Amino acid sequence: MNSNKGNLLNDYFTYTGIIHVHSTFSDGTRPIPEIAQIANELGDVHFLLITDHNTLRGKKEGFEGWYGKVLVGVGTEINDKDDRNHYLAFDIDQEFGPEYSAEEYVNQVDALGGIGFIAHPDENRSHIRQYPPYPWTLWNSDRFHGIEIWNQMSEWMEGLTHLNKFWRILHPRRSIVRPKAQTLQRWDELNLKRRVVGIGGVDAHGFLHRLFAGFTIRVFRYKVSFRTIRTHILSAAHLTPKTNYSVALKEIYAALRAGHCYFSHAYLGSAVGFSFLAQNKQGMATMGDALPFEEGSELLVQLPQKANVTLIHNGEKIARSKGNEINFKATGKGIYRVEVSIDHRPWIYSNHIRLV
Numbered sequence: 001m002n003s004n005k006g007n008l009l010n011d012y013f014t015y016t017g018i019i020h021v022h023s024t025f026s027d028g029t030r031p032i033p034e035i036a037q038i039a040n041e042l043g044d045v046h047f048l049l050i051t052d053h054n055t056l057r058g059k060k061e062g063f064e065g066w067y068g069k070v071l072v073g074v075g076t077e078i079n080d081k082d083d084r085n086h087y088l089a090f091d092i093d094q095e096f097g098p099e100y101s102a103e104e105y106v107n108q109v110d111a112l113g114g115i116g117f118i119a120h121p122d123e124n125r126s127h128i129r130q131y132p133p134y135p136w137t138l139w140n141s142d143r144f145h146g147i148e149i150w151n152q153m154s155e156w157m158e159g160l161t162h163l164n165k166f167w168r169i170l171h172p173r174r175s176i177v178r179p180k181a182q183t184l185q186r187w188d189e190l191n192l193k194r195r196v197v198g199i200g201g202v203d204a205h206g207f208l209h210r211l212f213a214g215f216t217i218r219v220f221r222y223k224v225s226f227r228t229i230r231t232h233i234l235s236a237a238h239l240t241p242k243t244n245y246s247v248a249l250k251e252i253y254a255a256l257r258a259g260h261c262y263f264s265h266a267y268l269g270s271a272v273g274f275s276f277l278a279q280n281k282q283g284m285a286t287m288g289d290a291l292p293f294e295e296g297s298e299l300l301v302q303l304p305q306k307a308n309v310t311l312i313h314n315g316e317k318i319a320r321s322k323g324n325e326i327n328f329k330a331t332g333k334g335i336y337r338v339e340v341s342i343d344h345r346p347w348i349y350s351n352h353i354r355l356v
């Protein structure tokens with residue numbers, strides 16, 4: 001597995017992953033080995049997390065492991081009997097069918113020591129009847145670990161109409177613009193109470209879409225999906241294909257659980273080399289961590305290219321700057337994250353740092 005050391009925090013390696021992928025074990029159109037080969041062909045993907053609906057067949061039948069330089073892990077996407085409350089669960093061995101309520105499977109994934117992320121939480125679409133929304137409703141739980149803030153397929157579908165579908169099919173990556181403001185606001189509000197990790201997912205299926213009689217097209221081929229929303233983790237471990245795959249997966253899940261991660265839109269460029277840190281006389285903290293606040297605390301951003309950076313404190317935008325190395329002054333205790341854009345298009349979203 002290739003990796004890149006961050007220049008501001010040399011204790012961590014950065015690994016780039018694709019999360020939320022369906023195979024032929026549910027409603028995807030390719031088997032896991034073929035999907036892994038597609039990820040390998042891109043050359044800059046380090047891990048791939050499969051999430052077939054209500055099944056762990058990929059794990060039980062031995063498809064986890066290294067495929068060239070790409071590490072494949074298998075989780076599952078769980079839903080309730082109404083096909084709502086979709087939940088991406090990892091690092092578990094128990095399957096959950098739709099006979100379980102959302103509260104039951106969220107609680108049990110946590111009790112089993114797994115990690116779970118709410119999938120496409122705020123879907124709301126009605127343009128095309130055969131593609132209904134699958135929103136999340138169990139917001140009073142404190143047992144979920146994170147939220148899929150940016151979902152490529154959900155955004156594409158939500159903006160789809162009969163009038164624009166040909167353009168969106170021909171230009172799928174250009175159709176992906178930004179996460180929903182409602183989801184970002186909810187994420188900040190939840191983090192004021194406890195750590196809730198944000199990730200990005202592709203929700204890849206490789207669907208075939210019938211345009212008209214006798215002509216079909218594969219919408220969002222796996223390779224196209226894999227060039228959109230990515231989640232990058234920070235790990236102190238040097239992971240290579242020589243690393244035991246189960247050990248390497250534990251490292252990835254631990255980083256996700258800790259919030260040592262950020263997500264990006266690869267269409268705008270590689271986000272490897274991004275870092276977001278807090279620093280003062282007490283020490284240094286990265287995304288997902290906490291640091292005691294003191295006057296003079298700084299928030300440091302490093303980017304692989306110049307871009308516009310917005311600093312967000314307790315859900316409010318408080319500062320903006322442009323560059324590839326930016327220092328912000330912390331204004332007080334609370335949660336901080338940054339959003340990075342290029343030409344007014346969102347590119348990178350950090351997880352929160354807490355100054356306490």
